[in-house]
Amino acid sequence: MAQPNRKKKKEKRFSLLYILGGGVLKEDFIVKHTKMIVLIVLLIFFFIGNRYTCMQKLKEIDLLQQQLQDVRFEALSISSTLTGHSRQSQIESLVEEQGLELESAKTPAYELHK
Template sequence: MNNEDNSVVKRKKKNFRYIIGGDILAENFIFEQSKLLILILVLIVFFISNKYSCMKKLVEVETLREQLKDIKYENLSISAELAFRSRLSQVEKLLKSREIELSISETPAFELHKK
């Protein structure tokens, strides 16, 4: 019974000092499972790098969405300006301000059809 108590006490004392001191690395279990541990470390690095690249791409997508929104608003304002400047009254004002002698045709336009 005394022998069992010593082993339990040794296990409890070993736990913290055993791990921190590096004695755990000298056991056969670590050497036997070294390939598995290396695989786990490689997978952890892979997952961290994958998450980083995904976050980077998400930031890029958000930036491109903002640029697209800005370009759409710019396109809308330019097309509204074009529609305003191409009105007949605006064209007439521009012609008068530049003193160009053009007038509106009195006869309406017609289409030619092929028979």
């Protein structure tokens, strides 16, 4: 007679109503290892949250690297324009356009030493 009870018990374990109804929580294995199961579930939630945070930080790093690259290119462009404007020939043409009565020095500058 012990055999029909075992078959009945195994059939209970595999039915959807038995699992959803909470009967599976009364099983000996679940009751004995409740603390370990709770710990594993908490660790899973922690790892999922940690992964989400890391993904957000990686997205922010990528965005900041792109902004840094754009700013570097802009600084290089401005530096190039400034270098072009500060050439002697460019300065002489600007002086002539503005009608200033300045001319470039004919002799080089002197260095004074102590």
